[in-house]
Amino acid sequence: xxxxxxxxxxxxxxxxxxxxxxxxxxxxxxxxxxxxxxxxxxxxxxxxxxxxxxxxxxxxxxxxxxxxxxxxxxxxxxxxxxxxxxxxxxxxxxxxxxxxxxxxxxxxxxxxxxxxxxxxxxxxxxxxxxxxxxxxxxxxxxxxxxxxxxxxxxxxxxxxxxxxxxxxxxxxxxxxxxxxxxxxxxxxxxxxxxxxxxxxxxxxxxxxxxxxxxxxxxxxxxxxxxxxxxxxxxxxxxxxxxxxxxxxxxxxxxxxxxxxxxxxxxxxxxxxxxxxxxxxxxxxxxxxxxxxxxxxxxxxxxxxxxxxxxxxxxxxxxxxxxxxxxxxxxxxxxxxxxxxxxxxxxxxxxxxxxxxxxxxxxxxxxxxxxxxxxxxxxxxxxxxxxxxxxxxxxxxxxxxxxxxxxxxxxxxxxxxxxxxxxxxxxxxxxxxxxxxxxxxxxxxxxxxxxxxxxxxxxxxxxxxxxxxxxxxxxxxxxxxxxxxxxxxxxxxxxxxxxxxxxxxxxxxxxxxxxxxxxxxxxxxxxxxxxxxxxxxxxxxxxxxxxxxxxxxxxxxxxxxxxxxxxxxxxxxxxxxxxxxxxxxxxxxxxxxxxxxxxxxxxxxxxxxxxxxxxxxxxxxxxxxxxxxxxxxxxxxxxxxxxxxxxxxxxxxxxxxxxxxxxxxxxxxxxxxxxxxxxxxxxxxxxxxxxxxxxxxxxxxxxxxxxxxxxxxxxx
Amino acid sequence: xxxxxxxxxxxxxxxxxxxxxxxxxxxxxxxxxxxxxxxxxxxxxxxxxxxxxxxxxxxxxxxxxxxxxxxxxxxxxxxxxxxxxxxxxxxxxxxxxxxxxxxxxxxxxxxxxxxxxxxxxxxxxxxxxxxxxxxxxxxxxxxxxxxxxxxxxxxxxxxxxxxxxxxxxxxxxxxxxxxxxx
Numbered sequence: 001x002x003x004x005x006x007x008x009x010x011x012x013x014x015x016x017x018x019x020x021x022x023x024x025x026x027x028x029x030x031x032x033x034x035x036x037x038x039x040x041x042x043x044x045x046x047x048x049x050x051x052x053x054x055x056x057x058x059x060x061x062x063x064x065x066x067x068x069x070x071x072x073x074x075x076x077x078x079x080x081x082x083x084x085x086x087x088x089x090x091x092x093x094x095x096x097x098x099x100x101x102x103x104x105x106x107x108x109x110x111x112x113x114x115x116x117x118x119x120x121x122x123x124x125x126x127x128x129x130x131x132x133x134x135x136x137x138x139x140x141x142x143x144x145x146x147x148x149x150x151x152x153x154x155x156x157x158x159x160x161x162x163x164x165x166x167x168x169x170x171x172x173x174x175x176x177x178x179x180x181x182x183x184x185x186x187x188x189x190x191x192x193x194x195x196x197x198x199x200x201x202x203x204x205x206x207x208x209x210x211x212x213x214x215x216x217x218x219x220x221x222x223x224x225x226x227x228x229x230x231x232x233x234x235x236x237x238x239x240x241x242x243x244x245x246x247x248x249x250x251x252x253x254x255x256x257x258x259x260x261x262x263x264x265x266x267x268x269x270x271x272x273x274x275x276x277x278x279x280x281x282x283x284x285x286x287x288x289x290x291x292x293x294x295x296x297x298x299x300x301x302x303x304x305x306x307x308x309x310x311x312x313x314x315x316x317x318x319x320x321x322x323x324x325x326x327x328x329x330x331x332x333x334x335x336x337x338x339x340x341x342x343x344x345x346x347x348x349x350x351x352x353x354x355x356x357x358x359x360x361x362x363x364x365x366x367x368x369x370x371x372x373x374x375x376x377x378x379x380x381x382x383x384x385x386x387x388x389x390x391x392x393x394x395x396x397x398x399x400x401x402x403x404x405x406x407x408x409x410x411x412x413x414x415x416x417x418x419x420x421x422x423x424x425x426x427x428x429x430x431x432x433x434x435x436x437x438x439x440x441x442x443x444x445x446x447x448x449x450x451x452x453x454x455x456x457x458x459x460x461x462x463x464x465x466x467x468x469x470x471x472x473x474x475x476x477x478x479x480x481x482x483x484x485x486x487x488x489x490x491x492x493x494x495x496x497x498x499x500x501x502x503x504x505x506x507x508x509x510x511x512x513x514x515x516x517x518x519x520x521x522x523x524x525x526x527x528x529x530x531x532x533x534x535x536x537x538x539x540x541x542x543x544x545x546x547x548x549x550x551x552x553x554x555x556x557x558x559x560x561x562x563x564x565x566x567x568x569x570x571x572x573x574x575x576x577x578x579x580x581x582x583x584x585x586x587x588x589x590x591x592x593x594x595x596x597x598x599x600x601x602x603x604x605x606x607x608x609x610x611x612x613x614x615x616x617x618x619x620x621x622x623x624x625x626x627x628x629x630x631x632x633x634x635x636x637x638x639x640x641x642x643x644x645x646x647x648x649x650x651x652x653x654x655x656x657x658x659x660x661x662x663x664x665x666x667x668x669x670x671x672x673x674x675x676x677x678x679x680x681x682x683x684x685x686x687x688x689x690x691x692x693x694x695x696x697x698x699x700x701x702x703x704x705x706x707x708x709x710x711x712x713x714x715x
Numbered sequence: 716x717x718x719x720x721x722x723x724x725x726x727x728x729x730x731x732x733x734x735x736x737x738x739x740x741x742x743x744x745x746x747x748x749x750x751x752x753x754x755x756x757x758x759x760x761x762x763x764x765x766x767x768x769x770x771x772x773x774x775x776x777x778x779x780x781x782x783x784x785x786x787x788x789x790x791x792x793x794x795x796x797x798x799x800x801x802x803x804x805x806x807x808x809x810x811x812x813x814x815x816x817x818x819x820x821x822x823x824x825x826x827x828x829x830x831x832x833x834x835x836x837x838x839x840x841x842x843x844x845x846x847x848x849x850x851x852x853x854x855x856x857x858x859x860x861x862x863x864x865x866x867x868x869x870x871x872x873x874x875x876x877x878x879x880x881x882x883x884x885x886x887x888x889x890x891x892x893x894x895x896x897x
Binding site: 037038040041042045046048049078108294295296298337340341344348385391 | 745749752756759760763767794797798799800801802803805806807808810811812813814817821
């Protein structure tokens with residue numbers, strides 16, 4: 001088989017310029033790599049000695065245990081041959097679909113690349129015998145792969161004197177001696193059992209989604225069926241469903257398959273907050289790229305793409321590195337060393353692909369208030385497993401435990417202010433909502449503080465502590481902006497009451513006063529903590545405006561719905577060859593939205609009129625605040641994982657079951673959308689429709705109900 | 716209790732004991748793996764100190780009046796730094812004997828080049844600091860080697876081959892035979 005494959009020998013010409021006359025150079029016999037030593041590497045895994053051990057696998061087979069894997073576009077191995085020698089032939093066994101570069105250098109600094117083409121129409125590992133003309137080098141580099149399939153090489157031999165019979169210099173393995181290696185994961189007995197039952201070792205997103213759909217439908221059945229005498233049984237069943245849903249948020253222990261911690265989120269929020277003074281909103285990726293470069297990963301950065309956070313566009317890593325040289329001047333020597341340590345911690349805990357993707361995201365965007373709190377926590381120590389967490393348990397680190405605690409506190413707050421039934425419905429929604437599933441922000445760092453503050457705010461207003469409630473809602477607004485919507489109906493109520501009865505509603509006024517005091521304290525405090533004064537808020541405003549004009553595939557809301565067209569979805573317009581493959585999609589979504597601006601304006605105005613009518617018919621500031629959630633998806637499009645803001649819509653005490661059923665029906669519909677659409681932008685467009693309809697329905701329900709007695713208004 | 720019930724109980728107890736024993740064994744390897752990671756972090760911190768001193772030494776040498784000895788030593792140092800920068804050690808690389816050996820050799824070459832430049836540039840004070848940094852680096856490598864050896868010993872004796880925390884195969888660690896940097 002090997003002999004047949006060698007008939008595919010490729011002749012490649014034109015390589016490195018020889019430093020002298022090749023005929024005058026010594027010509028060692030045998031495989032030149034046998035006497036060479038490894039002098040550099042990047043992004044390869046599995047022992048590099050496998051490359052020159054004289055062992056190949058059967059043609060077309062792939063034994064991962066026998067291959068060196070090249071894990072990025074920049075991955076390579078570099079050999080020092082000890083002296084400048086002519087290389088006249090190379091034997092390479094590598095993935096058939098992979099194009100790989102053989103590079104020659106006389107000094108180890110400048111390289112002449114030499115492309116080895118894939119084997120068309122073939123699969124698995126294929127052996128190629130290459131005749132090399134004019135290839136003289138002391139250093140030889142193999143790598144920087146491209147193409148399809150696994151990026152693997154099982155054998156490389158270089159010859160000055162090519163062997164007369166290529167099959168005499170290799171030994172063919174008949175079977176993989178260690179089939180467990182290279183598969184990535186070894187399975188525990190529980191995983192094996194799950195594999196036998198379902199065909200996958202992990203609980204997949206689809207499986208989890210179906211389970212959550214069933215939980216939602218069960219909860220709706222429990223809420224709608226049975227008379228008053230079954231009330232206790234219904235409560236028990238609802239509690240059981242809520243418990244299963246809470247665990248469902250964590251995909252019943254599968255987390256991020258299998259890690260609990262969301263490293264991508266942690267990198268942005270931990271590093272972004274800790275070094276905000278130096279990085280601001282626009283330098284996270286370029287300084288991280290420089291840190292990578294200083295750790296010997298220059299080539300990886302140069303061959304990759306990085307998002308330029310000052311323009312929100314993807315650019316080549318090389319151009320970012322040029323600009324990043326200023327980063328070191330922004331840090332003290334100690335802080336730069338700390339920054340490099342923290343960056344390397346997250347880089348080392350992430351796959352190479354994932355790390356490169358991290359540097360193409362949208363940067364660090366929280367407000368200075370969040371930065372004040374997050375920065376204080378991140379500065380507790382260097383990034384470490386003990387501080388952050390690791391493995392498949394939520395109890396392995398301090399910071400990753402904060403969000404589960406906040407979620408529990410949110411539910412406890414609902415119990416305190418709105419009762420058990422409301423808390424159970426909220427738990428089912430939070431656990432089953434596929435738009436805010438664990439994969440997005442689960443296992444992250446202080447990502448649920450806005451939800452806790454929002455729910456605490458409306459709960460405090462409900463429990464007749466409006467000033468504190470206003471302060472809590474103000475905190476939520478200052479960290480995520482959109483909770484400002486909760487003040488809108490309160491302000492509307494106050495204005496309507498002032499017009500109708502010539503007096504100010506006391507509760508509403510106290511909510512707004514509490515909020516004003518919180519803003520007066522938190523804004524200056526965060527400006528001081530940021531180290532940049534009020535410029536931090538100016539930068540935050542500019543950065544938020546920049547993000548708002550950048551369409552993303554996972555936005556949910558009326559603007560996302562109106563800007564969607566099947567003909568401009570990502571699958572159709574994505575251009576993988578461009579530096580920014582999504583640029584065309586982004587432009588098209590912007591154009592689509594511009595074309596329907598008048599329609600959008602009409603819809604928003606109509607909604608706000610209905611909203612004002614609903615606000616005038618709600619009882620007091622508490623119910624008014626709860627209604628605020630409905631305005632969020634109409635006037636904005638937020639990342640899907642913020643849709644937890646819908647929780648307050650199910651909390652009003654009157655019409656509780658009706659709204660709960662509406663929320664759970666919407667959640668079930670979202671699960672169906674999740675199961676039906678594989679593309680993120682299509683899924684979010686349909687999800688936007690569901691969320692907009694639900695929000696409009698709740699407002700319509702409030703607007704069309706009987707007007708409460710005048711004495712009750714503002715009570 | 717009927718015989719089948721007794722048998723079931725016995726099997727259950729034995730399974731529980733085996734499970735607990737396996738967990739204890741795995742926990743030992745996880746702890747040893749984490750301990751070695753911590754030691755490796757200390758090695759990287761020591762490397763960072765040496766890098767800082769290298770930069771300082773390079774700046775001082777370039778600021779001096781040029782001489783052939785200093786110029787050659789600077790060139791050697793730049794070459795050695797170039798070599799080490801092409802050898803990023805990831806967790807996977809710590810399991811690769813070829814890479815570990817090449818890395819150790821490159822660090823040693825770099826230390827020699829640094830000392831030669833310090834002598835040629837007559838940077839006496841920095842030379843002293845470099846000596847301390849080299850000794851601390853060597854000590855950090857020795858501590859890592861001890862932790863890696865303890866971890867590898869556990870791998871050899873434990874029966875399981877998957878990390879219960881991650882499901883991934885435990886990777887062996889190459890022990891550095893002698894302290895690097897001399």
